[in-house]
Amino acid sequence: MLRLVVDLNRCQGYAQCAFLAPDVFAMHGDEGLLYDPQAEAAQRERVAQAAAACPVQAILVEDAEASDA
């Protein structure tokens, strides 16, 4: 299971994440972003790509299985 948060002060609606991981990130209107704060482990690769591709580096992801809670 993945936990994620997007710094929406930073987000400028480039929508790279919504292309790369459409089951987790979705544009809402022209530049608003909605995301699932807890994504399935099966999305790991796509979410990692989305976080890496974000032009303003606004996405923080944690692989919760590996954490101390």
Added chain:
Amino acid sequence: MPESELESLKSRGRIVVVGASLAGLRAAETLREKGFKGTLTMIGDEPYEPYDRPPLSKQVLLGMARAEDTALPRRRDIEAEWRLGVPASGLDMAGRRVKLADGDEVPYDRLLIATGVRARPWPNEAEGELDGVFVLRTRADGAGLARRLEAGPRRVLVIGAGFTGSEIASACRERGLEVTVAERADAPLVGALGGVVGAVAAEMHREHGVDLRTGVMVTRLEGDAGGRVRAAHLSDGAVVECDVVVVCLGAQRNTEWLAGSGLGAGPRGIACDAGCRAFGITGIVTDDIYVAGDVARSPHPLFGYQFLSLEHWGNAVSQAETAAHNMLSDSAGRRPHIWVPAFWSSQFGVNIKSVGVPTMGTEIMITQGSPAERRFAGVYGYQGRIIGAVTFDNARWLDFYQRQIEATAPFPPEFSNVDRRPEGGRPVPADFPDPSVPTHGPTVTLSGYSPADRRMTFTPARN
């Protein structure tokens, strides 16, 4: 050479964080990142590990995510001892101990207070306890409200058209639910963005089918025989039949537990210096108690050194990082919290963002785009300089305006050739309501210069 106090703090000191939400978590991570190896205790009144609140009024109400699934991702392991589900109930500054509601006491060498705010409840307690009446601040609030919206109520009444109330109304309409919004002021969002922008927000509500009632107060909530809310009575005599009511009247700071402690804490928050160190009521800054997040109020050099209270996600993160850094630094190594206020809201399909302190603005000028198209940028002016900016679906310009604010650029702005639209080009009054007539609270509040102010004071700067 003997070990310095700072070195011993870093290697085996005790740091206690009261408030286990965004600010508390980011501070804890920063402490570990900066090499703090002592014991770290996280105290939180809610039984959950730190979670993110913004999704509660957006994804969660739209049914796209569960309130239970909002736990914040960690930047790193923090190896903390968690005391969750037990609120702090007192502070012994001389004895350096936090008292907990279960009678326990936790000693500290450094304390960070990040107890945040809570939703202002409906003033009539019996009415507020009717089934179907909600506030929205916590994970539990979000889960309860989402469940009730899922069940398909006949009509939702939102009391207060600030950001939270407007986002809830937007989510209801997106789900096809009938919604009435009752706002004391003349338009939504006026407390935060003024009447010019508020008028645009009002149009957005109505275009999306919200039954928006402005200039009214809800005087009474009425329940049926089973204790379920069935109607609301408004000050203009109207009666709104509704089976869900969401009270969105702003927030109250969680400072009651500090009463009598000697800290400069009151309804406006806890006063701290620009380095996040808490003031005592003596006006003397403490060495070992720090404050971060929604509960803090601290002086900002860009805004006249008035104490600013900021209920902003980004402020919580930035102030927590600064507080943690300063907790582990000597006086020469400390740095000020000079984050420029910024926030966002998503409603009716429009991305609203702001930087600076719009509420200080006496005038606003639309500099780009067009309010009629719901895509524009506006700047707020105060004493001949740019003090704040707002964008509707124009977020990529916000950094530009932030630099203008940081540079105290002149207002009206001189970049007249950026965009030319009929609505723009000249400043008009920003039209903030008289702050002595409180409506939903703005999320940026100027609260004077006194670190020991225990009263709730409003300072009408205009009108």
